[in-house]
Amino acid sequence: MAETVRVADRINTAPRYTQSDAVRLNNMFRGRDTVEMLTVLLHENMLGDAAIVSSFGAESAVLLHLIAHVDPSVPVLFLDTGKHFPETITYMDELRVMLGLLDLRVLAPDPALLRQKDETGLRWSYDPDGCCDIRKVMPLSAALAGFDAQFTGRKAFQSSTRRALPRFEIEDGRLKVNPLADWDKDRIDAYMAEHRLPSHPLVEQGYPSIGCSPCTTKVAQGEDPRSGRWKGWDKVECGIHSAVTPIGDGSEDPIF
Numbered sequence: 001m002a003e004t005v006r007v008a009d010r011i012n013t014a015p016r017y018t019q020s021d022a023v024r025l026n027n028m029f030r031g032r033d034t035v036e037m038l039t040v041l042l043h044e045n046m047l048g049d050a051a052i053v054s055s056f057g058a059e060s061a062v063l064l065h066l067i068a069h070v071d072p073s074v075p076v077l078f079l080d081t082g083k084h085f086p087e088t089i090t091y092m093d094e095l096r097v098m099l100g101l102l103d104l105r106v107l108a109p110d111p112a113l114l115r116q117k118d119e120t121g122l123r124w125s126y127d128p129d130g131c132c133d134i135r136k137v138m139p140l141s142a143a144l145a146g147f148d149a150q151f152t153g154r155k156a157f158q159s160s161t162r163r164a165l166p167r168f169e170i171e172d173g174r175l176k177v178n179p180l181a182d183w184d185k186d187r188i189d190a191y192m193a194e195h196r197l198p199s200h201p202l203v204e205q206g207y208p209s210i211g212c213s214p215c216t217t218k219v220a221q222g223e224d225p226r227s228g229r230w231k232g233w234d235k236v237e238c239g240i241h242s243a244v245t246p247i248g249d250g251s252e253d254p255i256f
Contacts, residue, residue, distance in 0.1 A: 017148070017149075017173060017174065019170055021168075021170070022166070022168040025167070038067060042070050042074070043071075047148060047149035048147075048148030049147045050150065051074065051151070052064065052074055052076045052077065056088055056200070057153075057200060057209065058199065058208055058209055059153065059188050060095070061099075061198065062188055062192060063153040063180055064076065064099050066179065067151060068100060075104075076103065076104045077105050077107055077143055077144075078092060078105070078106050079107050079139060081135035081136060082108070082109070083124065083212035083213055084212060084213065087201045087202050088200070088202075091198075091201060094198065095198075109134055109135045113134055114134065114135075128230055147174065148174060150174065150177070151179060152176060152178050153180055154178050154180070155178075155182075155183055155184075157183075157184050206219060209225045209228060215231075216228055
Protein backbone atom coordinates (compact mmCIF):
# COMPACT_ATOMS: atom_id res chain seq x y z
CA MET A 1 0.00 0.00 0.00
CA ALA A 2 1.33 3.38 -0.95
CA GLU A 3 2.24 5.53 1.97
CA THR A 4 0.11 8.67 2.40
CA VAL A 5 2.13 11.78 1.89
CA ARG A 6 1.37 14.44 4.50
CA VAL A 7 1.19 17.99 3.19
CA ALA A 8 2.92 20.34 5.58
CA ASP A 9 0.76 23.03 7.10
CA ARG A 10 1.72 26.49 5.93
CA ILE A 11 0.69 29.94 7.02
CA ASN A 12 -0.28 32.06 4.06
CA THR A 13 1.73 35.25 4.43
CA ALA A 14 0.93 36.63 0.98
CA PRO A 15 -0.73 40.07 0.88
CA ARG A 16 -4.51 39.88 0.84
CA TYR A 17 -4.69 42.47 -1.94
CA THR A 18 -2.53 43.29 -4.96
CA GLN A 19 -2.40 46.14 -7.46
CA SER A 20 -4.70 44.20 -9.79
CA ASP A 21 -7.39 44.21 -7.09
CA ALA A 22 -7.16 48.00 -6.83
CA VAL A 23 -7.44 48.36 -10.60
CA ARG A 24 -10.44 46.01 -10.66
CA LEU A 25 -12.25 47.91 -7.90
CA ASN A 26 -11.50 51.30 -9.47
CA ASN A 27 -13.00 50.05 -12.72
CA MET A 28 -15.95 48.39 -10.97
CA PHE A 29 -16.98 51.57 -9.15
CA ARG A 30 -15.90 54.11 -11.76
CA GLY A 31 -18.58 56.81 -11.98
CA ARG A 32 -20.79 55.25 -9.33
CA ASP A 33 -22.21 57.28 -6.45
CA THR A 34 -20.15 57.35 -3.26
CA VAL A 35 -23.02 56.23 -1.02
CA GLU A 36 -23.85 53.36 -3.38
CA MET A 37 -20.19 52.30 -3.41
CA LEU A 38 -19.91 52.32 0.39
CA THR A 39 -23.18 50.44 0.78
CA VAL A 40 -22.03 47.69 -1.56
CA LEU A 41 -18.55 47.46 -0.01
CA LEU A 42 -19.82 47.22 3.56
CA HIS A 43 -23.07 45.30 3.19
CA GLU A 44 -21.45 42.69 0.93
CA ASN A 45 -18.30 42.55 3.08
CA MET A 46 -16.11 43.08 0.03
CA LEU A 47 -13.22 44.49 2.06
CA GLY A 48 -12.83 41.96 4.85
CA ASP A 49 -12.03 43.61 8.18
CA ALA A 50 -11.95 47.36 7.55
CA ALA A 51 -11.40 50.45 9.69
CA ILE A 52 -11.69 54.20 9.20
CA VAL A 53 -8.53 56.19 9.89
CA SER A 54 -9.68 59.66 10.92
CA SER A 55 -7.79 62.75 12.05
CA PHE A 56 -11.05 64.41 13.18
CA GLY A 57 -9.77 67.36 11.19
CA ALA A 58 -11.35 70.07 9.09
CA GLU A 59 -13.61 67.89 6.92
CA SER A 60 -13.55 64.55 8.75
CA ALA A 61 -17.26 64.72 9.56
CA VAL A 62 -18.19 63.97 5.93
CA LEU A 63 -16.51 60.56 5.64
CA LEU A 64 -17.55 59.59 9.16
CA HIS A 65 -21.17 60.53 8.46
CA LEU A 66 -21.21 58.65 5.13
CA ILE A 67 -19.89 55.43 6.64
CA ALA A 68 -21.81 55.66 9.93
CA HIS A 69 -25.02 55.99 7.89
CA VAL A 70 -24.23 52.59 6.31
CA ASP A 71 -22.63 50.86 9.31
CA PRO A 72 -21.85 52.76 12.55
CA SER A 73 -19.97 49.74 13.92
CA VAL A 74 -17.01 50.16 11.54
CA PRO A 75 -13.99 50.81 13.81
CA VAL A 76 -12.65 54.39 13.77
CA LEU A 77 -8.94 54.80 14.51
CA PHE A 78 -7.73 58.16 15.87
CA LEU A 79 -4.06 58.88 16.51
CA ASP A 80 -3.73 60.83 19.75
CA THR A 81 -0.19 62.13 19.26
CA GLY A 82 -0.20 64.19 22.43
CA LYS A 83 0.31 67.27 20.25
CA HIS A 84 -3.23 67.95 19.03
CA PHE A 85 -5.09 71.21 19.44
CA PRO A 86 -7.55 70.91 22.37
CA GLU A 87 -10.28 71.79 19.86
CA THR A 88 -9.55 68.56 17.96
CA ILE A 89 -10.15 66.37 21.00
CA THR A 90 -13.38 68.23 21.75
CA TYR A 91 -14.47 67.86 18.12
CA MET A 92 -13.75 64.12 18.22
CA ASP A 93 -16.00 63.68 21.26
CA GLU A 94 -18.73 65.78 19.64
CA LEU A 95 -18.75 63.76 16.41
CA ARG A 96 -18.63 60.43 18.24
CA VAL A 97 -21.88 61.25 20.00
CA MET A 98 -23.58 63.03 17.08
CA LEU A 99 -22.84 60.29 14.52
CA GLY A 100 -23.35 57.36 16.87
CA LEU A 101 -19.88 55.92 16.28
CA LEU A 102 -19.87 52.60 18.09
CA ASP A 103 -16.19 51.67 17.98
CA LEU A 104 -13.86 54.65 18.36
CA ARG A 105 -10.31 53.52 19.13
CA VAL A 106 -7.82 56.12 20.36
CA LEU A 107 -4.24 55.14 19.52
CA ALA A 108 -1.31 56.53 21.49
CA PRO A 109 2.46 56.31 20.95
CA ASP A 110 4.53 53.91 23.05
CA PRO A 111 5.46 55.80 26.28
CA ALA A 112 8.80 53.98 26.53
CA LEU A 113 9.68 54.94 22.96
CA LEU A 114 8.72 58.55 23.64
CA ARG A 115 11.04 58.64 26.65
CA GLN A 116 13.83 57.17 24.53
CA LYS A 117 13.35 59.16 21.31
CA ASP A 118 11.54 62.35 22.36
CA GLU A 119 12.08 62.91 26.05
CA THR A 120 11.75 66.71 25.77
CA GLY A 121 8.71 66.54 23.48
CA LEU A 122 10.46 68.88 21.05
CA ARG A 123 11.46 66.46 18.31
CA TRP A 124 8.92 68.10 16.02
CA SER A 125 11.09 71.25 16.00
CA TYR A 126 14.22 69.63 14.54
CA ASP A 127 13.07 66.27 13.11
CA PRO A 128 9.39 66.38 12.10
CA ASP A 129 9.69 63.11 10.17
CA GLY A 130 11.01 61.34 13.25
CA CYS A 131 8.28 62.87 15.40
CA CYS A 132 5.56 61.72 13.00
CA ASP A 133 7.12 58.26 12.84
CA ILE A 134 7.00 57.80 16.61
CA ARG A 135 3.63 59.43 17.23
CA LYS A 136 1.68 58.44 14.10
CA VAL A 137 3.27 55.90 11.76
CA MET A 138 4.27 53.27 14.29
CA PRO A 139 1.05 53.28 16.39
CA LEU A 140 -1.11 53.17 13.26
CA SER A 141 0.94 50.39 11.67
CA ALA A 142 0.48 48.26 14.78
CA ALA A 143 -3.27 48.97 14.93
CA LEU A 144 -3.84 48.23 11.24
CA ALA A 145 -2.09 44.86 11.44
CA GLY A 146 -5.44 43.21 12.18
CA PHE A 147 -7.30 44.84 9.28
CA ASP A 148 -7.56 44.02 5.59
CA ALA A 149 -8.55 47.52 4.49
CA GLN A 150 -8.74 51.11 5.67
CA PHE A 151 -10.87 54.10 4.71
CA THR A 152 -9.24 57.52 4.48
CA GLY A 153 -10.68 61.00 4.03
CA ARG A 154 -8.08 62.16 1.49
CA LYS A 155 -9.21 64.17 -1.54
CA ALA A 156 -7.50 64.99 -4.82
CA PHE A 157 -8.08 68.74 -4.50
CA GLN A 158 -6.19 69.07 -1.21
CA SER A 159 -2.70 69.36 -2.67
CA SER A 160 -0.63 68.76 -5.79
CA THR A 161 0.76 65.54 -4.29
CA ARG A 162 -2.77 64.10 -4.15
CA ARG A 163 -3.94 65.12 -7.62
CA ALA A 164 -3.80 61.56 -8.96
CA LEU A 165 -5.58 60.07 -5.95
CA PRO A 166 -7.69 57.02 -6.89
CA ARG A 167 -10.61 55.60 -4.97
CA PHE A 168 -8.73 52.35 -4.34
CA GLU A 169 -5.00 51.78 -3.87
CA ILE A 170 -2.72 49.24 -2.22
CA GLU A 171 -0.33 49.83 0.65
CA ASP A 172 1.65 47.02 2.30
CA GLY A 173 -0.79 44.44 0.94
CA ARG A 174 -3.70 46.29 2.50
CA LEU A 175 -6.48 47.97 0.54
CA LYS A 176 -6.72 51.72 1.06
CA VAL A 177 -10.09 53.20 0.13
CA ASN A 178 -10.50 56.92 -0.55
CA PRO A 179 -14.27 57.43 -0.96
CA LEU A 180 -13.93 61.22 -1.26
CA ALA A 181 -11.11 61.19 -3.82
CA ASP A 182 -13.21 62.95 -6.47
CA TRP A 183 -15.08 65.35 -4.15
CA ASP A 184 -14.20 69.04 -4.45
CA LYS A 185 -14.49 71.73 -1.79
CA ASP A 186 -17.93 72.88 -2.94
CA ARG A 187 -19.31 69.36 -2.68
CA ILE A 188 -17.79 68.90 0.78
CA ASP A 189 -19.32 72.17 1.97
CA ALA A 190 -22.71 71.34 0.45
CA TYR A 191 -22.79 67.91 2.11
CA MET A 192 -21.92 69.38 5.51
CA ALA A 193 -24.61 72.02 5.15
CA GLU A 194 -27.24 69.51 3.98
CA HIS A 195 -26.63 67.20 6.93
CA ARG A 196 -25.93 69.98 9.42
CA LEU A 197 -22.50 68.65 10.25
CA PRO A 198 -20.33 70.89 12.44
CA SER A 199 -16.99 72.07 11.12
CA HIS A 200 -13.83 71.76 13.15
CA PRO A 201 -13.80 74.90 15.32
CA LEU A 202 -10.42 76.01 13.88
CA VAL A 203 -11.64 76.13 10.26
CA GLU A 204 -13.17 79.56 10.69
CA GLN A 205 -9.87 80.79 12.10
CA GLY A 206 -8.04 80.01 8.84
CA TYR A 207 -6.99 76.39 9.27
CA PRO A 208 -8.36 74.34 6.30
CA SER A 209 -6.10 71.39 7.18
CA ILE A 210 -5.49 70.55 10.82
CA GLY A 211 -2.85 68.29 12.30
CA CYS A 212 -0.69 68.59 15.41
CA SER A 213 -0.60 72.10 16.83
CA PRO A 214 3.18 72.73 16.58
CA CYS A 215 3.23 71.85 12.88
CA THR A 216 -0.01 73.49 11.71
CA THR A 217 -0.32 77.13 10.68
CA LYS A 218 -2.98 79.23 9.01
CA VAL A 219 -3.27 79.19 5.22
CA ALA A 220 -3.44 82.25 3.00
CA GLN A 221 -6.25 82.58 0.47
CA GLY A 222 -5.44 80.76 -2.77
CA GLU A 223 -2.84 78.43 -1.26
CA ASP A 224 -3.18 74.64 -1.18
CA PRO A 225 -5.32 73.66 1.81
CA ARG A 226 -2.40 71.63 3.17
CA SER A 227 0.23 74.33 2.71
CA GLY A 228 -0.06 75.20 6.39
CA ARG A 229 1.26 71.80 7.41
CA TRP A 230 4.99 71.68 8.31
CA LYS A 231 5.51 75.22 7.03
CA GLY A 232 9.17 75.80 6.17
CA TRP A 233 9.99 72.10 5.89
CA ASP A 234 10.35 69.95 2.78
CA LYS A 235 7.52 67.75 4.04
CA VAL A 236 3.97 67.31 2.76
CA GLU A 237 2.76 64.10 4.43
CA CYS A 238 3.09 62.75 7.95
CA GLY A 239 4.12 59.29 6.76
CA ILE A 240 0.88 57.36 7.14
CA HIS A 241 0.15 58.38 3.53
CA SER A 242 2.69 58.70 0.75
CA ALA A 243 2.59 60.89 -2.35
CA VAL A 244 0.16 59.39 -4.85
CA THR A 245 1.27 57.79 -8.09
CA PRO A 246 -1.32 56.82 -10.72
CA ILE A 247 -2.28 53.16 -11.08
CA GLY A 248 -4.15 51.27 -13.74
CA ASP A 249 -3.74 52.24 -17.37
CA GLY A 250 -0.78 54.58 -16.85
CA SER A 251 -2.85 57.73 -17.19
CA GLU A 252 -1.94 60.69 -15.00
CA ASP A 253 -5.60 61.43 -14.26
CA PRO A 254 -7.22 60.22 -11.04
CA ILE A 255 -9.05 56.90 -11.29
CA PHE A 256 -12.50 57.57 -9.85
